[in-house]
Amino acid sequence: MNGFLVMLNQEEDDQSGDLESADADLDNNVDVEMNTSVDDADRDNFELQYNSSLDQFRRQVTFEHERIWKLLSPMDSHNQMTDSRSLQNTAEEVEESSMDTAIRMGNRRWLQERNLQIADTTAAETEVYHMITNGTILDIGCGSNLRNFTEEIRDQMERESRMGKLYIQISMICKQQHPSMIKFVNLNLKFKLQKQCGHVLFFTRLGSCGMRQETGSKAKEVPQFNDLFLENQLYHKVSTYLTSLPAIEDSDFTNLFSGSKANDIILHLDKNQVIHDSFLGARVHWSNEKYCEGNGKRTLVLKLRKKDKRMILRPYLQHILSVADQVEQKSKEIKLFMNLEKNPYENGRWRSVHFTHPATMDTMIMDEDLKNKVKADLELFLKSKQYYHRLGHVWKRSYLLYGASGTGKSSFIAAMARFLNFDVYDINISKVSGDSDLKMLLLQTTSRSMIVIEDFDRFLTEKSRDVSLSGVLNFMDGIVSCCGEERVMVFTMNCKDQIDQAVLRPGRVDVHIQFPLCNFSAFKSLANNYLGVKEHKLFSQVEEILQYGGSSLSPAEIGEIMISNRNSPTRALKSVISALQSQTNSGDLRGPSKVGQRMTGSRSARSSRDETGETGGVFSQESSVHTVREFKTLYGLWRMGSRRKESMDLSSSAEKEESQQAA
Numbered sequence: 001m002n003g004f005l006v007m008l009n010q011e012e013d014d015q016s017g018d019l020e021s022a023d024a025d026l027d028n029n030v031d032v033e034m035n036t037s038v039d040d041a042d043r044d045n046f047e048l049q050y051n052s053s054l055d056q057f058r059r060q061v062t063f064e065h066e067r068i069w070k071l072l073s074p075m076d077s078h079n080q081m082t083d084s085r086s087l088q089n090t091a092e093e094v095e096e097s098s099m100d101t102a103i104r105m106g107n108r109r110w111l112q113e114r115n116l117q118i119a120d121t122t123a124a125e126t127e128v129y130h131m132i133t134n135g136t137i138l139d140i141g142c143g144s145n146l147r148n149f150t151e152e153i154r155d156q157m158e159r160e161s162r163m164g165k166l167y168i169q170i171s172m173i174c175k176q177q178h179p180s181m182i183k184f185v186n187l188n189l190k191f192k193l194q195k196q197c198g199h200v201l202f203f204t205r206l207g208s209c210g211m212r213q214e215t216g217s218k219a220k221e222v223p224q225f226n227d228l229f230l231e232n233q234l235y236h237k238v239s240t241y242l243t244s245l246p247a248i249e250d251s252d253f254t255n256l257f258s259g260s261k262a263n264d265i266i267l268h269l270d271k272n273q274v275i276h277d278s279f280l281g282a283r284v285h286w287s288n289e290k291y292c293e294g295n296g297k298r299t300l301v302l303k304l305r306k307k308d309k310r311m312i313l314r315p316y317l318q319h320i321l322s323v324a325d326q327v328e329q330k331s332k333e334i335k336l337f338m339n340l341e342k343n344p345y346e347n348g349r350w351r352s353v354h355f356t357h358p359a360t361m362d363t364m365i366m367d368e369d370l371k372n373k374v375k376a377d378l379e380l381f382l383k384s385k386q387y388y389h390r391l392g393h394v395w396k397r398s399y400l401l402y403g404a405s406g407t408g409k410s411s412f413i414a415a416m417a418r419f420l421n422f423d424v425y426d427i428n429i430s431k432v433s434g435d436s437d438l439k440m441l442l443l444q445t446t447s448r449s450m451i452v453i454e455d456f457d458r459f460l461t462e463k464s465r466d467v468s469l470s471g472v473l474n475f476m477d478g479i480v481s482c483c484g485e486e487r488v489m490v491f492t493m494n495c496k497d498q499i500d501q502a503v504l505r506p507g508r509v510d511v512h513i514q515f516p517l518c519n520f521s522a523f524k525s526l527a528n529n530y531l532g533v534k535e536h537k538l539f540s541q542v543e544e545i546l547q548y549g550g551s552s553l554s555p556a557e558i559g560e561i562m563i564s565n566r567n568s569p570t571r572a573l574k575s576v577i578s579a580l581q582s583q584t585n586s587g588d589l590r591g592p593s594k595v596g597q598r599m600t601g602s603r604s605a606r607s608s609r610d611e612t613g614e615t616g617g618v619f620s621q622e623s624s625v626h627t628v629r630e631f632k633t634l635y636g637l638w639r640m641g642s643r644r645k646e647s648m649d650l651s652s653s654a655e656k657e658e659s660q661q662a663a
């Protein structure tokens with residue numbers, strides 16, 4: 001009678017419940033006695049035990065079984081090899097999915113009927129050794145396991161078998177690389193054992209290539225370099241991901257590094273330390289345990305439970321990639337690229353500097369609703385890769401920022417760049433030598449960037465220019481515009497009324513954002529930011545002027561007055577009031593400014609509004625076209641052919657109120 005424990009390779013069975021109970025048995029050192037010796041009768045019954053409806057499978061198992069017994073009789077190694085190959089070929093012919101299921105079910109039933117325990121044999125080599133030396137005889141002779149066993153363990157197994165202990169082989173024929181070799185090694189060992197003790201029983205399992213690969217190990221390694229010593233990008237991504245885990249902060253074994261941004265500190269896991277993570281309820285462990293001091297190569301090792309592996313491995317890796325991308329994107333130092341020379345240089349046209357503009361969405365003074373709408377629009381865009389691809393659209397979005405000089409358009413571009421953490425390519429179109437040069441510039445930009453053309457209206461209305469209108473239209477959404485992805489294009493204008501409708505059509509410009517002159521709400525924000533004043537007795541006077549006289553100064557102009565008088569808020573507010581009054585009284589609401597310095601080259605907002613009949617308040621995304629139509633028709637402002645049929649026009653609700661009041 002032989003005491004033994006059968007260990008079914010955990011890698012080959014995904015019914016974890018039993019494996020867990022088997023683990024418990026193993027811990028308690030429970031050996032299961034078997035009353036019958038395994039002999040020919042048992043072998044003959046083997047087929048019957050697989051009482052499966054899958055006839056094909058049954059026939060196959062019988063066939064395999066006989067074959068293996070034949071292989072155990074003395075023969076030369078050449079024949080064994082040949083036979084192994086033919087076994088493998090046979091396995092390929094059999095339908096795999098039903099086979100796998102049947103094998104699993106069959107094995108389990110067979111083991112259960114004999115009251116045999118199933119244990120986890122993916123245990124570390126030392127553990128297996130421990131079980132062997134403790135007299136618990138077992139073996140699962142799957143090729144991969146055998147490869148992992150040391151000579152010492154194999155010798156031990158042989159010794160034990162000579163003492164009459166029983167080994168049970170649950171082997172697996174796979175179609176992976178070198179299966180015949182594995183099989184050959186496997187069979188050789190069994191052949192020896194058979195000769196020595198005569199108590200070896202084989203089960204042959206037919207596995208598929210995919211299954212084999214997946215079942216290779218519970219641990220997945222991500223080496224830093226590939227065989228060609230090129231850096232493994234996945235290693236880089238996983239490292240980035242791990243540094244973003246909250247668990248790394250709690251670890252006692254971390255090294256501190258400076259990040260790419262000033263004042264950034266990054267925690268890296270110390271060598272041979274483990275960090276835990278969870279995904280979809282599964283717990284995983286990462287370690288950089290394999291750290292080779294000699295050549296400095298590192299490997300990150302992922303360990304997870306067998307039952308979780310099939311379920312979460314792929315989505316977990318996808319999750320790692322996307323989190324790492326986000327982390328990298330956030331920690332990236334933004335750059336500002338400029339095209340300076342007309343003649344192309346060898347290294348491309350763009351020259352870059354660090355983008356240091358301090359404006360952010362928080363520092364922008366504008367209607368909060370409008371600001372939130374733009375932020376939501378940008379966020380949605382970032383998440384819409386699949387959506388754009390499904391529609392066959394290039395993953396890009398174009399914004400038109402329009403309004404008088406000094407209303408914050410350039411600052412808003414900076415705020416958008418910071419919000420997205422995108423590099424900015426600021427195209428100076430006067431330095432572009434022609435249509436093909438413009439294309440070239442676009443081709444040399446990267447994905448995840450903002451491409452900006454400021455004062456676009458000025459360029460478009462110029463009589464003589466190097467770049468043609470069709471060159472510009474192609475730039476905006478022609479074939480070359482798809483050379484990069486996830487890009488935001490931004491155009492700024494003082495006034496869009498004189499612009500060719502083809503330029504502004506959706507696709508070329510998706511979102512219109514108006515930047516109004518300073519209204520009372522913006523004034524209060526400026527007073528708070530620039531003077532530190534939240535309330536003041538002069539506020540009501542400012543409100544009155546703005547309400548009845550309308551906005552006449554830009555935030556830049558009012559801001560400048562406040563900065564110059566920042567030592568005395570009262571003086572600053574009085575100066576603002578007199579500037580507003582003088583603008584109103586002069587009738588030329590945007591005549592030459594007596595306050596601050598107006599940016600050159602920009603037409604006054606009010607004069608452009610007068611020219612075009614623009615009232616300042618337009619419609620927001622939600623407002624119905626009907627309301628605007630009514631409004632404009634009433635005041636004779638309706639121009640034929642709405643240019644905003646499909647593109648979104650965002651303007652502040654304050655501006656809308658202003659329009660309504662004006663009406």
Ligand SMILES: Nc1ncnc2c1ncn2[C@@H]1O[C@H](COP(=O)(O)OP(=O)(O)OP(=O)(O)O)[C@@H](O)[C@H]1O
Pocket residue numbers: 363364365366403404405406407408409410411412494515555556557559599602
């Ligand atoms: N809405 C605003 N919020 C915060 N700051 C503003 C705003 N508008 C103007 N400013 C301040 O005014 C200055 C000029 O603004 P900015 O250059 O962004 O205006 P602009 O609309 O781009 O002008 P231009 O059309 O002449 O280029 C900046 O220093 C900016 O801080």
